[in-house]
Amino acid sequence: MSDEQPSDELQLDSYGAVRVLRLHRPQARNAMTGTLARAIAAALDAFEASDAWQVAVITGDSGHFCSGMDLKAFTRGELPWDPVRGFGGLTERPPAKPIIAAVEGYAVAGGFELALACDLIVAAENAQFGLPEVRRGLVASAGGLMRLPKRLPYCLAMEMALTGDLLPAQRAWAQGLVNRLTPPGQALTHALELARRIAEQAPLAVRTSKAIVVQSATWAADEMFARQAPLADPVGRSEDALEGARAFAEKRAPVWRGR
Numbered sequence: 001m002s003d004e005q006p007s008d009e010l011q012l013d014s015y016g017a018v019r020v021l022r023l024h025r026p027q028a029r030n031a032m033t034g035t036l037a038r039a040i041a042a043a044l045d046a047f048e049a050s051d052a053w054q055v056a057v058i059t060g061d062s063g064h065f066c067s068g069m070d071l072k073a074f075t076r077g078e079l080p081w082d083p084v085r086g087f088g089g090l091t092e093r094p095p096a097k098p099i100i101a102a103v104e105g106y107a108v109a110g111g112f113e114l115a116l117a118c119d120l121i122v123a124a125e126n127a128q129f130g131l132p133e134v135r136r137g138l139v140a141s142a143g144g145l146m147r148l149p150k151r152l153p154y155c156l157a158m159e160m161a162l163t164g165d166l167l168p169a170q171r172a173w174a175q176g177l178v179n180r181l182t183p184p185g186q187a188l189t190h191a192l193e194l195a196r197r198i199a200e201q202a203p204l205a206v207r208t209s210k211a212i213v214v215q216s217a218t219w220a221a222d223e224m225f226a227r228q229a230p231l232a233d234p235v236g237r238s239e240d241a242l243e244g245a246r247a248f249a250e251k252r253a254p255v256w257r258g259r
Contacts, residue, residue, distance in 0.1 A: 007036065007039035008024065009023070009024055009025050009035055009036040010022070010024060010039040010040060010043065011024045011061070012043055014052075014053065015192055015195075015196075016196065017053055017054040017055065017196075017199040018054070018055050018056070018057060018192060018195040019043075019047045019053040019055070019056045019057070020056070020057045020058075020059065020188070021040060021044075021056060021057070021058045021059070022058075022059050022060065022061055023036065023040075023058070023059070023060045023066055025061070025070075026061050026062035028070055029060075029064040029066070029067035029105070029106055030060040030062075030064055030065065030066045030067060030111070031066065031067045031068060031069065031070035031071075031073075031111075032066060032068065032069050032070060032088050032110050032111070032114075033070050033073050033078060033080050034073070034078050034079060034080050034081070036080065036088075036089075037080045037082050037085075037087065037088050037089040038082050038089060039089065040082070040085075040088055040090055041082035041084065041089030042089075043089075044056070044085065044089060044095050044099075047095060047097065048095050048096060051203075051258060054097060054198070054199040054203050055097060055098045055195040055196075055199050056097065056098070056100070057099070057191045057195050058099060058100070058101055058102070058114065058118065059101070059102035059103070059187065059188050059191070060104065063104050063105045063185075064104060064105035064106045065101070065102075065103040065104060065107040065111050065114075065115065065127070066088070066106070066107060066108075066110065066111025066114055067106050067108055067109065067111055068108055068109025068110035068111045068112075068113075069087075069109060069110045080110065086143075087110055087113060087142035087143075088114045088117075088142070090114055090117050090118075091113050091116075091142045091143040092142075092143070094117050094118070096207050096210070096211065097203075097206075097210075098119045098195075098198055098206060098207075099117075099119055099120075100118055100119065100120045100122060100191045100194060101115040101118040101120070101121045101122070101191075102122050102123075102188040102190075102192075103115055103121060103122065103124065103127045103129075103169075103187055104124045104126065104127060104185065105127060105128070106127075107127060107129050107130075108129065108130045108131070108132055109130070109131060109133055109140065109144075110140075110144075112129050112130060112131055112140075112144055113131075113140060113142040113143050113144040113147075115129070116143060116144055116147040116148060116151060117143055117147070119210060120179045120194065121172075121178050121179055122178070122179055122180040122182065122188075122190050122191040123169045123172065123173065123178045123180070123181060123182070123187060124181075124182050124184045124185065124186060124187040125170065125181060125182070125183060126169065126184045127169035127172070127178075127187070128166045128167070128168060128169065129166065129177070130160060130164060130165060130166040130167060131144045131145070131160055131164060132166075134161070134162065134163070135164040140161065144161075145161055148160065148161065150217070152176075152177055156175065201256075202241075202256045203240075203256055203258040204240055204256075204258050204259065205235050205238075205240065205241075208231050208232060208235050212228055212231055212232065215231075216228065238259060239257055239259050240256050240257060240259065243255060243256065
């Protein structure tokens with residue numbers, strides 16, 4: 001279902017509780033501009049503020065995800081950043097709710113950094129990932145160099161960072177970077193299936209589970225449970241926790257309220 005569009009460069013759709021953001025600059029393989037970055041940030045702000053959407057999917061138009069920063073715009077002094085959410089309106093402040101990247105074709109440079117800022121990646125077999133910034137005298141400073149070693153083996157991440165070489169989808173899937181590998185043209189379809197599966201779960205529990213997974217990466221071993229408690233304990237006392245138990249006992253589907 002198509003919604004009112006905030007920008008010619010970003011298309012928004014809703015599929016039940018799933019919000020879809022589609023980059024729409026096919027003439028430039030969806031390269032990122034300042035206009036597009038701010039449109040993505042505004043769309044994510046609305047996504048987070050609404051109880052109607054529980055999961056977001058970000059994808060690209062015309063067979064590619066995103067080829068990174070629009071270098072022509074960069075030479076004119078345009079920077080594809082949002083002042084709060086960073087590059088592409090996403091990389092420095094991903095949403096608290098889950099977000100999935102549905103990747104076809106190129107996800108390179110800032111485009112790969114967008115995908116890495118997402119919680120899950122669904123990729124078509126023709127997808128290619130890479131950080132070629134070193135080939136252009138730049139550094140992948142929108143999170144790619146920091147996130148990639150957490151998602152791939154260190155030596156492979158370092159090789160990609162230092163050579164700028166591309167990683168084909170099949171190898172990315174084999175290394176655990178990609179959650180689902182699909183035939184070309186079907187990344188969004190499979191991402192929506194995964195998003196709907198997540199959206200079926202209790203919203204408060206899902207958001208808190210994401211927060212714990214993300215934040216616990218920096219927790220010391222002797223502090224982990226103490227730091228988890230203020231996040232997890234309120235979920236255990238929530239209306240949804242009681243509803244989940246009742247629904248299980250009564251052999252029916254739960255009705256979540258997000259509280």
